[in-house]
Amino acid sequence: MRVARFHAPGDLRLEDADEPVPRPGEVKIRVRQCSTCGTDVKIFNHGHHHLVPPRVIGHEIAGEIVEVGSDVPGGWSAGDRVQVIAAVPCGTCPDCVRGRMTVCPNQTSMGYHYDGGFAEYLVVPPAVLRVDGLNRIPDGVGFAEASVAEPLACVVNGQELAGVATDDDVVVVGAGPIGCLHVRLARARGARRVFLVELNRSRLDMSAAVVEPDAAVCGSEVDAIDEVRKLTDGRGADVVITAAASGAAQREALRMAARSGRISFFGGLPKDRPRISLDSNLVHYRELTILGANGSSPAHNKRALELIAAGWVPVHDLITHRLRLTEFHDAIELVASGQAIKVTIEP
Incomplete structure (x- = not known):
């Protein structure tokens, strides 16, 4: 499969990689859309202190389940359309227990601590599933729109x-x-x-x-x-x-x-x-x-999908550019230049 992997500031490569195999507690999805944002531009230019290269980046993720590992809760099955949270709280610290998941001191993130969505396939780690961070995409909501649920959640x-x-x-x-x-x-x-x-x-x-x-x-x-x-x-x-x-x-x-x-x-x-x-x-x-205001919680992601599905916050017309993974560097330039509102990538 093809991935966009960050190696160092200014060094983001389109590479071939083996398809991931889900281990116990993991779900494998085919990425259908992963939207870009200003943070991706910052990572490209400067890296990030939470990101240890090499790493597949991309954190605004929507796709389709293709395989479910053993011991996965939630009744997931192949074919389910899903959106993945970006910021992953631990769910057990005092802040999380008090409902303050956005300031969890143990937070990890897709595309930083785990390989992200600028790839044809990825595995959703157990940490996401433990905090109910894999969300079903409502009927009538496309993959590109669902990928915008993550920034809307913030x-x-x-x-x-x-x-x-x-x-x-x-x-x-x-x-x-x-x-x-x-x-x-x-x-x-x-x-x-x-x-x-x-x-x-x-x-x-x-x-x-x-x-x-x-x-x-x-x-x-x-x-x-x-x-x-x-x-x-x-x-x-x-x-x-x-x-x-x-x-x-x-x-x-x-x-x-x-x-x-x-x-x-x-x-x-x-x-x-x-x-x-x-x-x-x-x-x-x-x-x-x-x-x-810092990021979002799993509950915010669910509310964002509901707002999109109900038409209260339309997002389809905010997506001004739809590119393929092979055009990833063009997407980075578009976001950096301010010539686009939202750019989505279809692997």
């Missing part, structure tokens, strides 16, 4: 933590695929208005044409803080979500927020620039809440 976690609710004005900073999913989920959760802010005009226009925010603000052409205040009659937004790896976006989010507003630092910052300075008096006097 968005579900972020908006649950931020408490996005009916009648909120929501600002999403960043018009990439995650920003688009945030716009759509905020609408599904009953937000009154959703505004999309982005520095890159062409990226903003492309994404806004698809998800149709109530207003699209190009931060390189106008003062985004002033625009948000104008749009909200000077009040500011109830929720500001920074769906971009930008310290400036995080700083400015505080000034976009209304009194008692919630700010979600959804996008992590580069490891070499993780610090920002902020006006803590804004937090104090305006009673702002700043929240982090």
